[in-house]
Amino acid sequence: MKDYMKVPYGYLQRQFAEPEPILARIGQLVKTGQLTLGAEVERFEAAFAEFIGARYAIGVGSGTDALFLSLKALGVGPGDEVITAVNTFVATAGAIETAGARLRFVDCNEKYVLDPNKLEAAISPKTKVIVPVHYTGQPVDMSAIQAIADRHGLAILEDACTAIDAGQNDVRCGAWGKLAAFSMHPIKNLHVWGDAGVICTQKPDLAEMLRLMRNHGMTDRDTYAFYAYNSRLDTLQAAVGNALLPExxxxxxxxxxxxxxxxxxxxxxxxxxxxxxxxxxxxxxxxxxxxxxxxxxxxxxxxxxxxxxxxxxxxxxxxxxxxxxxxxxxxxxxxxxxxxxxxxxxxxxxxxxxxxxxxxxxxxxxxxxx
Ligand SMILES: Cc1ncc(COP(=O)(O)O)c(C=O)c1O
Structure with missing residues (x-):
């Protein structure tokens, strides 16, 4: 019986001990000169949407941006309340506050996720969105939350940042709500070589709006549908994502x-x-x-x-x-x-x-x- 063994929590050094195949992909990409959006990002978005079972995937700069932009696309702003679980990572709360809404917390249950039995008490006339978090990669009880959201006419934004490939009753996390946010930060189950995020939705109008929102509201180089933001999925990171998604x-x-x-x-x-x-x-x-x-x-x-x-x-x-x-x-x-x-x-x-x-x-x- 050994008395000491170094068991690291992380594993990136092991995973990328031989980075040459991914570096070669990036080398090819750099030669094309297409270093913002482009075919590599589109390929990743299509593959990710298919993997999750969502109609649309929109690549953005981080999981936090995926949450923030989704809230803005749902019209969240000052005067609104947004509900989430009190035991989530700080980014969920930060995105809600940055969107201008008042945070309302709900306690978690023994699965470490928002307790649907305590949700209704937090709903007020100002509530606009519920953000259940599939925390630790454990699915929230979505049918219970969906029923409450429907009863009160509220939108659901899934925080699926830690739940790529998780699911419940054959539906993947990220495919239930109106919108879902994923993170590909290096400690996430699907990660790239830096910050990146994805928004999934089944709704064509939201997908279209978010595609514009992450790229200055540009419908083309010279036309701006509305003033927005820059949170594009980095094209080099999309190449890493395309290499790693199959794994x-x-x-x-x-x-x-x-x-x-x-x-x-x-x-x-x-x-x-x-x-x-x-x-x-x-x-x-x-x-x-x-x-x-x-x-x-x-x-x-x-x-x-x-x-x-x-x-x-x-x-x-x-x-x-x-x-x-x-x-x-x-x-x-x-x-x-x-x-x-x-x-x-x-x-x-x-x-x-x-x-x-x-x-x-x-x-x-x-x-x-x-
Ligand atoms: C539950 C949860 N939400 C949101 C985020 C934010 O993701 P990112 O770090 O990509 O901004 C994370 C991870 O960092 C997370 O664990």
Whole structure:
């Protein structure tokens, strides 16, 4: 039994140890001189839309821009309220505020996603959009949320930034709502060599508007339909995306297999709570997140043994300084607050070796005296 093994949380150095094939693609692209939008971006958008099962995909500069531009396309602005989960990454909240709306948070459930049972209480006459987040790569209960949104005439913008290739009842995350935002930041399940994002929609009018919004409102070089923004998907990043998209399914399956091995080992440990794994969900484990007793003790123990684990995140958004003006306080979102004390994310990436996986399991079990 080894006492120490370096098990990194990330894996980009392994994935891109031999970058030559992608560099060759970029070399070809550079020779064409087409370095903004163009055929490479169109090819990526078509492939991504097909992969998700959406009619349209629009490449943009980041996942945050995908959220922001989608909110603007839905007409969100000052005086509106937008609802999201309180345990999401800061970017979801940041995009809502940047769009000019007031943030309304809802607590999460044991799957770490917006609890549909608590959604209706947050809806007011000012509510315009609901932004459920498929956090950790775990699908939100979309049919329940859709039913509430329909009843109140509200649009849904899925934050699918961490949920490429996730799904529920054979519908992929990103194909349910009116609009969906994806991130291809380097730590995401499909990533490029920098920042990039994608918006998916089934609606031709929204697709057309977003295509204009991400490129100065230009219908052609000399005509501007409205004044807008520059958030084009970088053409070089589209080339990286085109190279990596065919590998996503395989990567996801590796993540799922790793998570399955962890679940199997950890379900015998009373100090560990594994989130529910409903049969109709295809979770893609952007994070393998569990709740544990003595979380900080386990973190320190794993670090000492060489295993890099993380906490996503120790302070829920309503308790952040940025939320002070919203009027929330401790106790308002008890599930997220309790989880913030107990959650830990273990390395689950597709390049994890069998030996590393076994080492992580062994050290976690050891910490709890198993
Ligand atoms: C849930 C969630 N939403 C939005 C984003 C923003 O994506 P990006 O970093 O590409 O702007 C991220 C990731 O960073 C995320 O995890």
């Amino acid at each position: 996503v399914r395989n990567h996801t399956d590796n993540r799922i297999a790793n998570a399955f091995a962890y679940d199997l080992a950890f379900k015998q440990v009373p100090q560990i709570t594994i989130p529910p794994r409903p049969a109709q969900d295809r979770a893609v484990y952007h994070m393998y997140m569990i709740q544990v007793e003595d979380r900080d003790g386990l973190l320190a123990y794993l670090k000492q043994k060489g295993v890099s684990a993380k906490v996503h995140y120790p302070v829920p958004l309503h308790l952040q300084p940025a939320s002070a003006k919203l009027g929330y306080g401790p106790g308002d979102f008890p599930v997220a607050e309790t989880q913030a004390q107990k959650i830990i994310s273990l390395p689950v990436h597709p390049y994890l070796t069998q030996e590393e996986k076994e080492f992580v399991i062994e050290k976690v079990l050891q910490f709890y005296g198993k």
